[in-house]
Amino acid sequence: MSGQIVRPYGDMTGDGMVQVSFTLPVPHDKRAEGAALQLAGKMGLDPAMLVHARQMGDGYTFFVVYGRVSHLVDLDAVRVLERDYPLLTAKDVNAAVRRRMRRKLSVVGACIGTDAHTVGIDAILNVKGIAGEKGLEYYRELKVLNLGAQVTVAELVEAARVEKADAVLVSQVVTQRDAHLHNVREMSAAFREAFPAARRPLLVAGGPRFDEMMAADLGVDRIFGRGTTPREVASYLVHALTNQKAVAA
Structure with missing residues (x-):
């Protein structure tokens, strides 16, 4: 990857691998896991792998999903508020x-x-x-x-x-x-x-x-x-x- 364009790093530089977590208002079962993978796919993870699922109280399940995204980040387009004053003792x-x-x-x-x-x-x-x-x-x-x-x-x-x-x-x-x-x-x-x-x-x-x-x-x-x-x-x-x-x- 050259210039100021970057992709996420997982196993290898620029492979686009990311890990996300979220909770769905469904009890933990196979259908819930399928729903989590469907959501991950709509978020742009392809392929998406479910690496963790756990019941969180009555009717809620917490998920961790790992997968690849194709999106690129243009560092030159990033806008942040830089400190514009000296750091004093x-x-x-x-x-x-x-x-x-x-x-x-x-x-x-x-x-x-x-x-x-x-x-x-x-x-x-x-x-x-x-x-x-x-x-x-x-x-x-x-x-x-x-x-x-x-x-x-x-x-x-x-x-x-x-x-x-x-x-x-x-x-x-x-x-x-x-x-x-x-x-x-x-x-x-x-x-x-x-x-x-x-x-x-x-x-x-x-x-x-x-x-x-x-x-x-x-x-x-x-x-x-x-x-x-x-x-x-x-x-x-x-x-x-x-x-x-x-x-x-």
């Missing part, structure tokens, strides 16, 4: 905030709606952080308030007002019925109604199921996906608030 972040803002940078974070999964927001905000990196509470020049889980949009707006927040970080893990998208759109609309444009906090959303290219569509300034570290978030906040928004003391 904690020392550099603190120095930049002191020098350019001349006060502490205020951050309010929460999981909104019915989402009770605080692992993500805690990993970014709490001192213990994640993967060997300290969270934003560790940064001396950042004032952090973590509201926790199941916070209403109204509560978040009020907390941002009271704290005079420069940035609001929202984590969303629950994605059923696109709840994460609806919640973030509701949140961004509420902040735009409650704050004049010049005083609105920076709005940042994060979670494993977000498309980082959707920031404008959701009405936020930035989206962070899976694998994001506290250092990346802190560096972005400094970049956005001290350079792009030219925040005054």
Whole structure:
């Protein structure tokens, strides 16, 4: 395979072999296995091989299917959001905030709606952080308030007002019925109604199921996906608030 065109790799380079898993709402029997192979064929796997099937409760079966696809990937056509700001150390972040803002940078974070999964927001905000990196509470020049889980949009707006927040970080893990998208759109609309444009906090959303290219569509300034570290978030906040928004003391 030459240039920027690639195919999946399984046993040999460019053989197009992939493995997919899914659940069908049928009890496990031969008919269910046939249905799984039919679905795999319609997905473009040819030939498709059923390598695993297991009953998942009453009337559901989980499948793993292995097979070849003919599709090619054009790497030149891939569009992703590249980091457009320098990755700073904690020392550099603190120095930049002191020098350019001349006060502490205020951050309010929460999981909104019915989402009770605080692992993500805690990993970014709490001192213990994640993967060997300290969270934003560790940064001396950042004032952090973590509201926790199941916070209403109204509560978040009020907390941002009271704290005079420069940035609001929202984590969303629950994605059923696109709840994460609806919640973030509701949140961004509420902040735009409650704050004049010049005083609105920076709005940042994060979670494993977000498309980082959707920031404008959701009405936020930035989206962070899976694998994001506290250092990346802190560096972005400094970049956005001290350079792009030219925040005054």
